[in-house]
Amino acid sequence: MRGLVKRFGATVAVAGLDLDIPAGSFYGVVGPNGAGKTTTLSMATGLLVPDEGSVLVHGVDVWGRPRGAAASLLGVLPDGLRLFDRLTGAELISYAGMLRGMDREVVAERRDDLLQALDLVGAGSTLVADYSAGMTKKVALACALVHAPRLLVLDEPFEAVDPVSAGAIRGILQRFVEAGGTVVLSSHVMALVERLCDHVAVVAGGRVLAAGTVDEVRGGQDLEERFVGLLGGGLEHAELTWLRPSSG
Numbered sequence: 001m002r003g004l005v006k007r008f009g010a011t012v013a014v015a016g017l018d019l020d021i022p023a024g025s026f027y028g029v030v031g032p033n034g035a036g037k038t039t040t041l042s043m044a045t046g047l048l049v050p051d052e053g054s055v056l057v058h059g060v061d062v063w064g065r066p067r068g069a070a071a072s073l074l075g076v077l078p079d080g081l082r083l084f085d086r087l088t089g090a091e092l093i094s095y096a097g098m099l100r101g102m103d104r105e106v107v108a109e110r111r112d113d114l115l116q117a118l119d120l121v122g123a124g125s126t127l128v129a130d131y132s133a134g135m136t137k138k139v140a141l142a143c144a145l146v147h148a149p150r151l152l153v154l155d156e157p158f159e160a161v162d163p164v165s166a167g168a169i170r171g172i173l174q175r176f177v178e179a180g181g182t183v184v185l186s187s188h189v190m191a192l193v194e195r196l197c198d199h200v201a202v203v204a205g206g207r208v209l210a211a212g213t214v215d216e217v218r219g220g221q222d223l224e225e226r227f228v229g230l231l232g233g234g235l236e237h238a239e240l241t242w243l244r245p246s247s248g
Ligand SMILES: Nc1ncnc2c1ncn2[C@@H]1O[C@H](COP(=O)(O)OP(=O)(O)OP(=O)(O)O)[C@@H](O)[C@H]1O
Pocket: 008, 011, 012, 013, 031, 032, 033, 034, 035, 036, 037, 038, 039, 040
């Protein structure tokens, strides 16, 4: 990513962001609320037009012509996803595969594998509208995986997901990276990023504050200490004096 900028009215969500993500890395993107992570990942994956800047995925310009040339390389789990929720989970995964131009039988095979791997077999024939938050996240992840992309970009993939399913997803992603794939994920859970990722970028105010291997960025501290050191301060002193049941 080079020089990415996105403004929403007077708000500068992303303020000239540069980031190199090595192919084959497991890359974590962390940052406080409103840092610009979702906006950046949306621009990086062709979902949101940048005001300025460029993005290359394996050498393919995401915003160049023809539009969509990078799409087959990418599997995306967007934040705040809007899915076609009048489809069942199984139908939605099939639909995602068919959209990618995949063969019907291959789609059916992978759909069944994904439902199994993500513990959604029992929910395969339930409408996505009736899914819980975690089930919705998992079916959206299945849609991002079905065409076997080279790069996965996942916005908070573990949010709302139960520990057993989270373990299954971690396993899927680790095996994907071992097999040469690249994963970029955003998360607020530093322990998870430390455990899973080999690289991390700390984003704040629409810029990269620190980026590199996890060891480089944490510099001998744990990642959470480093994160709070880079960004913290202020909040711990805020006191809600009225929020004392005994004072009423
Ligand atoms: N569609 C939009 N319209 C207006 N402002 C927006 C829009 N999307 C994002 N913003 C603003 O851009 C800034 C960055 O938001 P973004 O969602 O990228 O942050 P984030 O790092 O993903 O935050 P979080 O960790 O809370 O998910 C925020 O100030 C947000 O209010």
